[in-house]
Each structure stands twice: as structure tokens, then as C-alpha cells.
Amino acid sequence: MTGSEVAHHGLNLVTPLVFLGAAVFAVPLFRMFKLGAVIGYLAAGVAVGPYGLRLIDDPASVLTLAELGVVLLLFIIGLELKPSRLWAMRRDIAGFGLSQVVLCGGILAGVAMLAGLTWQGAVIAGAGLALSSTAFAAPLIGDRNELASPYGQRAFSILLLQDLAIVPLLALVALWSPVTAHAGSTSGWFTGLEMIAAVTSVVVMGGYVLNPMFKLLAKSGASEIMTAAALLVVLGAAALMQVAGLSMAMGAFLAGVLLAESRFRHELEANIEPFRGLLLGLFFIAVGMGIDLGLVASNAAMILGMVLGLMIAKTALIFALARATGSNWRDALKIGTVLSQGGEFAFVLFAAAVSGGILHAESSAILTAVVTFSLAFTPLAFAIAQRVATPGASAIRNADFSTATGNALVIGFGRFGQVIAQILLLRGVDVTIIDHRVDAIDAAARYGMKIHYGDGSRLDILKAAGAGKAELICVCVDDAEVALKIVDFCRVQFPMAKLMVRSADRNQSLVLAGRDVDYHIRETFESAVKLGERALAALGAADSVVGDLIKEFRQRDMERFNRQLSEGVYAGAELLNKKSAFEPTQ
Structure with a gap:
């Protein structure tokens, strides 16, 4: 091997070293200040990206790999959604949760259209901003030992519906994308049949093939084979959906739901979790790398106004919905503020919309900045709400x-x-x-x-x-x-x-x-x-x-x-x- 070849191979390690070093430094620092791991990953991405220290100049080169983190996250969410659990929470999920997404998304989409976005872009922008952050809201409630409280359960129901909503929203991006529409010459009917066939294949495989397969592999006693099989199932379902023109996340989610009652569920989750955590962190770093600091600085007043408007609007709308569906005003206020931010899935949705030609990169950068700052302001907003909502404080x-x-x-x-x-x-x-x-x-x-x-x-x-x-x-x-x-x-x-x-x-x-x-x-x-x-x-x-x-x-x-x-x-x-x-x- 020549010297140049050695140097070339050595350079291949620079990118993962930069990512790992940035994450190891930034995430504990931001968690120490109660800002959460997501903000830490985003800040690390900004620091190492083309608008920061320029250690990595091409965020798109890692975004494709990083999107696998989202795929694995959707699989794990699917694993958690047992039919019995969904049935017990059906009223809050289907009523309260769906109403929140539709109402908030519709109003925010209307505002986005007035701001000049196309109707497709406005719908995606409004839906993305309507979603809240499970990674932020659940720990905030859990830190106060209130996940089992009435407001904690209702807030979790909304988060659960929002996690489910990302699947059809990503599918919507794929259907509306002009990039997808012009990529091939197949008819709409044939494309629809392909999608139906892909979904049917995943359902049939999940119902009749996966459990016997995992049972057979478990008898081998090789834990690494079970890990490989878990990754094969997730990535296989994701690839099948992608070929059919649907989102990879939808395939992974379906596979997870179909395995939710499997006796191998916990082992599958344990095998997938390390990959999910690292790749999802990589995704947030890649998103942070795409944040144009110059654009944010030049639009600072507008972004700050959008952040405050978003948080106030979501708090008010969720408060009204919670009151209308039976919560007292204290619980309604806490639900509204803990879910007032944008969520991590908004990054996924905006990135997909840019790739699909539905959103411009500049619009996505501004929306991403709005979500990021709303995450940072959430702990303060929730602390104020807790103080106000304490009866007879x-x-x-x-x-x-x-x-x-x-x-x-x-x-x-x-x-x-x-x-x-x-x-x-x-x-x-x-x-x-x-x-x-x-x-x-x-x-x-x-x-x-x-x-x-x-x-x-x-x-x-x-x-x-x-x-x-x-x-x-x-x-x-x-x-x-x-x-x-x-x-x-x-x-x-x-x-x-x-x-x-x-x-x-x-x-x-x-x-x-x-x-x-x-x-x-x-x-x-x-x-x-x-x-x-x-x-x-x-x-x-x-x-x-x-x-x-x-x-x-x-x-x-x-x-x-x-x-x-x-x-x-x-x-x-x-x-x-x-x-x-x-x-x-x-």
C-alpha cells in the first residue's frame, strides 16, 4: 500500500472522529445545563459544520446514513405500541391527540401560506411545527414524577399520536414530491398498487414469518446473529417501502408494530437501541450542520418572533382543547406549555421536504432554527407554568x-x-x-x-x-x-x-x-x-x-x-x- 493510499485511508477516519468528539463534548455539557441531548447534538453539528469551524463541509454526505437513526427510532416506537396499550388510551389518542395535530397544523399551515409558501410546503411546515418533542417533554414530566398523573397521561397521549403522525406525513412528502413524480414513468395506478403490495408484504411477513424466523435463530445461541436479524428486518422493511415510493420510516414502524406482541420484542429493542441512539444523534448533528448561522443572524428578529408566536399559539390551542375535553385549567396549562415546542420529527420532515423539492433550503433552515430555539425555551416555559398552576401556590x-x-x-x-x-x-x-x-x-x-x-x-x-x-x-x-x-x-x-x-x-x-x-x-x-x-x-x-x-x-x-x-x-x-x-x- 502506497503512502498516498495510507493517507487516504487515514482521512476516512476523520469524519467519524469529528462526529464522536463533538457529541462527547457537547451532549454532556448541554445536559448539565438542562437543555437536553437534542440541543447538544444540534450545537455540535453547528460547530463542526460549514457555517462553524468547517471541519466537515458537506452535511448531505452524512444525512443519508444519519436518516437510518430515524428509521430505527420508528421501529422502536412501533415495538412499544401494543394493541392493548393503544386501546386503553384510544380516546385521548384519537380524540385529544388527533385534534391537536389537525387544529395546530391547520392554523400554522394557514400562517405559512400567508408567508408565501406553496400550499404543499405550508401543510408540511404547519404539520412539522404542530409536532412536539417526545425527547424533551417526557423527561420534563418524568423529572417531577408526574408521568402517571392525569396531565402526564394526556400529554403522553398527544406525544404518542404525534409519533404515529410522522409516518403518514413522510408518506405525504413522498406522494407530493415533484422529484419523485418525475423520477420514473410509471402510472399513478401502478405506483399505488406497488405501495399496497409493499405494505401487504410487510404485514404478511410480520404476521407469519418473523416470529418463526427469530425462534429458529434463537436456538443457534449466537447473540450476534439475533442482532444481525433485527437489523435485517428493520432495514429490509424500510428498503421495501422506499422502492415502492413510501418512506423508509413507515416500513420500519410497521415491522415494529407487528412484532410488538412477540416474545422477542425486548431482545430486539435491546439489540437495536445502541444503533438507534448513535445514528439518531448523527442525524441531529447533520441537521445542525445545515443551520446557516449567517441566515439565522440576519433573520434573528423574525426567528425570535416566530419562536414566541409558535409557543404561545400552541400553548393556547392545546390549553383550549384540554379544557374542552375535561382537564382542569391547571392540568391544561401544564399540558400546553410542556408541548409548546417544535419536535425532533420536524427536522426529519423538513429534511425530507427539502430533498423532495417541497420546501426551499432557506425556508427549511429558518423553520429548523425556530424549532431549535423553541426546544431551548421549553424548560423555562414549563417551569413558569408549574409555578402558576400550583394550586394556591x-x-x-x-x-x-x-x-x-x-x-x-x-x-x-x-x-x-x-x-x-x-x-x-x-x-x-x-x-x-x-x-x-x-x-x-x-x-x-x-x-x-x-x-x-x-x-x-x-x-x-x-x-x-x-x-x-x-x-x-x-x-x-x-x-x-x-x-x-x-x-x-x-x-x-x-x-x-x-x-x-x-x-x-x-x-x-x-x-x-x-x-x-x-x-x-x-x-x-x-x-x-x-x-x-x-x-x-x-x-x-x-x-x-x-x-x-x-x-x-x-x-x-x-x-x-x-x-x-x-x-x-x-x-x-x-x-x-x-x-x-x-x-x-x-
């Missing part, structure tokens, strides 16, 4: 603890705290319960229970709730760091109270063992032991044998626990050895 934050006279204090009223509180109440114990989640307080109030609003990690709240007079303090919060902070406060400030703590796992129990708590328990340990006990009995083991085995298991587990505690070799050991920030110096 000022009253709650200055909550009246005059009735908090219990000799037992339960901090956290989740699934664990609820059981503890009910047991204590059955005994007639006077219990004071505090929680910072408004939904939990409202739910408890419907059953006649009094929950005080308050953040248990704040010393003033603990004192106001009567921790100084309590005989027993039960820490039942989900967050391990918050639990440890409460433990440190209680150990120093309320040393006379018995302190009992819920532990998420073994590592947290090891940390708590060094904090001198009176009792701690791993939340899943006892239930798992009980199930193991019943499993032995179900297999025919005598009661005495089961008892001896369980006793031996507990003894061995305790020995391992004590050994780990003495050696300090476990995740979080530094917390145990670190002096508490709340412990007075000796």
Missing part, C-alpha cells in the same frame, strides 16, 4: 402546619409512604405526612387524608412539621440523595426521634448503615424474598426446607452486606466516608 409554600401535631412523621407519600402511613393510622398513631407533589396531595384529599405540602429536604419545613417533637420519622422519598440529606438533618437536629428509612437498593443501604439510622430496608428485597419462598413451595419443597433455605439466604446476604460495609467497596462508598455537611465539627 403562595398558600402552599407558606403551608399551615398548625395541625401537624403527630408523634410520627412520614416524609414522602408515594407508593411506599402510603403503606407505612396506613399501617400507622390503623394502630391509631397520630401521623403527620408531608410531600412536595401537588398531585399526590390532591389525590389523598379525595380520600379524606390530610397531606401537608412541603419539601422534606428543607430544615425549616421539617421543624414546622413537628420533627423536633416526633418519636418516629419515616423517610420514604424516592430520590436517594434527597433521602440522605434528610437523614443528615434528622440525625443532627432531631437525635431523639427513631429514624427509619426506605432504601432504593443495596448501595443506598450500605451508605445508610454508616449514618446511624435506626432501621433501613431495601424496598424490593423483602417482596423478592417472599416470592422466592413461594416459588420453592410451588416446586414442592417442604415448609421446613423452605424455612431453612430462606434463613441461610438471609444469613449469607447479611454476611456479604457486612463485608462490603467494612471494606467500603461499593458504589457510593465515598458518601459514607465523606463527612456530612450537616454534622457539627467536634
